[in-house]
Amino acid sequence: MSLFVFYALGALTLLAAVGVVTTRSVVYAALFLLASLIGVAGLFVLLYAEFLALVQILIYGGAIIIVILFALMLTRNTDYQTATEHRRWPFAALVSGGLLALMVTAAIGDSERYNSNERVGIDITTLGAGLFEQWAVPFEIASVLLLVALIGAIVIARSSDGEDQPEGKS
Amino acid sequence: MSVELVDLQVLSAVLFCLGLYGVLARRSAVMVLMAIELMLNAVNLNLVAIGAFGAFRDVSIVTSQVIVIFVITVAAAEVGLALAIIMRLFRRHGSVNVDEIDLLKG
Numbered sequence: 001m002s003l004f005v006f007y008a009l010g011a012l013t014l015l016a017a018v019g020v021v022t023t024r025s026v027v028y029a030a031l032f033l034l035a036s037l038i039g040v041a042g043l044f045v046l047l048y049a050e051f052l053a054l055v056q057i058l059i060y061g062g063a064i065i066i067v068i069l070f071a072l073m074l075t076r077n078t079d080y081q082t083a084t085e086h087r088r089w090p091f092a093a094l095v096s097g098g099l100l101a102l103m104v105t106a107a108i109g110d111s112e113r114y115n116s117n118e119r120v121g122i123d124i125t126t127l128g129a130g131l132f133e134q135w136a137v138p139f140e141i142a143s144v145l146l147l148v149a150l151i152g153a154i155v156i157a158r159s160s161d162g163e164d165q166p167e168g169k170s
Numbered sequence: 171m172s173v174e175l176v177d178l179q180v181l182s183a184v185l186f187c188l189g190l191y192g193v194l195a196r197r198s199a200v201m202v203l204m205a206i207e208l209m210l211n212a213v214n215l216n217l218v219a220i221g222a223f224g225a226f227r228d229v230s231i232v233t234s235q236v237i238v239i240f241v242i243t244v245a246a247a248e249v250g251l252a253l254a255i256i257m258r259l260f261r262r263h264g265s266v267n268v269d270e271i272d273l274l275k276g
Binding site for chain 1 (some may be wrong): 174175177178191193205207218223224231235243244247248251253254256258266267
């Protein structure tokens with residue numbers, strides 16, 4: 001049963017990911033990315049990480065995809081209908097294919113050493129206690145990082161007068 | 171038959187390599203950003219799988235899931251900053267293709 005669910009969610013995730021990296025339209029790519037992220041959230045549920053599945057859908061589906069779609073709307077461009085590959089795409093396919101072969105070989109070769117087929121989960125209380133006791137300082141640093149990044153994004157995106165004159169394309 | 175750790179590791183390896191191909195091959199900066207999100211998700215999936223199956227004795231479930239939360243936080247910050255830079259680039263150049271942005275080229 002769990003294997004069937006795994007194959008269904010894995011197929012959704014991977015097919016949507018292939019859609020992200022091959023489709024011509026940027027808007028379709030954003031929607032494929034949403035489908036892929038929801039597939040990963042389902043896999044989190046399969047691994048008994050319900051809180052992470054919730055966070056995944058809320059932050060990625062609710063925030064990041066929306067922000068990407070807003071950016072697409074604000075930087076409207078005829079190029080977006082026909083987003084193309086770089087000239088060096090065979091090189092990219094070679095590199096990623098080689099890395100894939102390496103990682104799959106390593107994972108299958110090591111699978112005997114970790115003879116653990118038992119999945120276990122934790123409840124949200126344990127996760128919260130770990131986050132606020134053992135990981136309290138990194139948690140605070142992460143919140144400061146978010147604040148700094150958002151202030152930086154506002155400063156960068158705000159156009160100051162006369163600074164953004166379009167120049168001729170070279 | 172039940173799901174094993176190696177199934178999830180192979181799945182996340184495939185997802186990571188698809189993201190890597192996207193980062194290297196796409197021209198639009200927004201597409202590159204989406205491919206980076208795919209790679210981050212592959213890493214998250216691998217971390218959660220390792221924690222849930224207890225593959226390593228010194229990586230507890232709490233550790234793996236807390237690291238995933240931090241990765242998601244950094245990804246959110248990264249997307250905000252990157253899209254601000256992309257908007258600024260678009261206003262200046264009228265294009266967001268990464269191979270046309272060569273201001274630093276001598």
